[in-house]
């Protein structure tokens with residue numbers, strides 16, 4: 001039986017582990033943290049479980065093409081999902097609002113009513129959401145293993161959608177620029193990232209319109225724990241608190257071969273095959289000393305834009321906020337300066353009404369995710385001036401609470417749990433490059449075309465996860481882990497098998 005070492009117990013690493021176990025490999029996962037999930041996480045403060053990740057999970061509906069895959073890792077019949085009525089509501093300083101309904105008909109009437117001056121944009125936008133709601137991608141076969149006929153089939157499936165894809169394959173900021181209504185302009189600009197191709201906003205709204213992108217009740221950590229259990233039940237071995245420092249290689253038949261992994265404690269674990277489901281930059285430039293690079297990866301690490309890092313301010317509030325909209329984008333009375341290079345004049349706030357079980361009865365959880373590209377500042381501050389770092393976190397909490405209090409009213413005196421995570425926290429717990437929350441941004445130039453999972457000149461080594469699949473996300477992490485096992489099985493002349501619940 002061949003042995004496989006996997007670095008990282010995020011969703012990609014756990015997924016690869018499960019499918020390898022299903023296919024008769026002996027696997028070990030090494031994870032630097034003491035829990036599964038990577039970015040798909042949550043943490044407890046008092047009686048609150050502060051949600052750290054999932055807003056929606058593509059594949060939540062039985063008709064979704066991703067559903068059967070999730071059902072291989074978790075028991076989907078037992079998993080409950082919540083479908084949001086509204087994706088997000090944007091407000092201006094006079095409390096005017098625009099809600100992005102997930103139902104496309106409701107969205108159309110809301111947008112036409114609130115921003116009639118943008119009728120042309122709205123009609124085209126809605127038409128494309130309706131159209132994209134019909135697109136069915138078949139994720140079951142690894143793209144790397146597709147033959148000529150698979151590619152032709154895929155091409156034909158996409159043909160009816162190509163004109164819409166091309167139409168919106170431009171930067172979100174460019175689309176926002178063309179909008180006249182100031183509130184709609186602001187909402188679109190802040191919908192994801194200004195550099196991201198706008199077509200992905202349309203995909204997301206199409207999935208929501210189909211009710212195939214629900215929120216899994218229990219949240220991110222509960223989901224990760226279910227996949228961890230699946231992996232352990234399949235006979236996998238999990239080694240928490242194990243940071244991998246090196247992937248030793250050895251010359252074999254004229255080619256370098258990955259020999260296993262070495263932990264930060266200096267322990268060496270040999271294996272026939274090594275998979276890194278950890279951060280891409282750390283894998284390539286630290287664990288492998290920059291020795292194995294292809295041109296495309298080099299280009300990405302030199303030039304490509306990543307999703308930013310972020311602060312997460314989490315508040316446990318002794319107040320029932322179930323009458324509030326779930327996602328709110330609201331303006332600030334005066335901008336908040338988070339660090340010398342990060343200032344915001346509006347905040348995105350999530351009131352977690354969809355999962356009351358994460359807060360004590362009658363109480364509420366508010367989560368604010370605040371983008372930040374100044375990760376170096378926070379890492380340095382924490383390393384060199386820990387007291388000042390802590391004071392800054394308190395200042396940020398106070399200023400954000402003040403802003404939420406001003407916006408919702410009667411919050412300040414009701415806050416009973418506070419947690420602030422910074423880009424330094426994201427790096428410390430997940431080791432993601434620049435503290436990025438989702439890896440590479442799908443810009444109009446690169447779309448979602450994956451990077452190579454193998455490296456030139458290195459045998460028996462693979463990379464998976466959000467640094468290989470632009471756009472990142474949980475279904476992609478699951479598929480990345482599944483696809484690499486198909487590749488390994490093919491190489492070993494085995495028929496890939498997958499078991500479901």
Ligand SMILES: Cc1cc2nc3c(=O)[nH]c(=O)nc-3n(C[C@H](O)[C@H](O)[C@H](O)COP(=O)(O)OP(=O)(O)OC[C@H]3O[C@@H](n4cnc5c(N)ncnc54)[C@H](O)[C@@H]3O)c2cc1C
Pocket residue numbers: 007008009010011012013030031032033036037038039040052053054055056057058242243244245277278279282369429430431432437438439464465466467471472473474475477
């Ligand atoms: C706030 C937020 C909201 C999000 N919302 C959604 C959403 O609604 N829907 C969605 O689909 N996606 C969402 N995402 C994105 C999604 O969570 C990620 O793209 C996905 O979890 C990435 O999985 P991964 O396994 O590729 O990487 P990671 O989750 O980063 O896992 C990598 C693992 O490797 C470990 N590791 C790193 N280096 C080492 C080392 N040297 N040795 C040992 N272990 C190591 C890390 O600790 C980590 O556990 C969100 C992300 C964030 C942060």
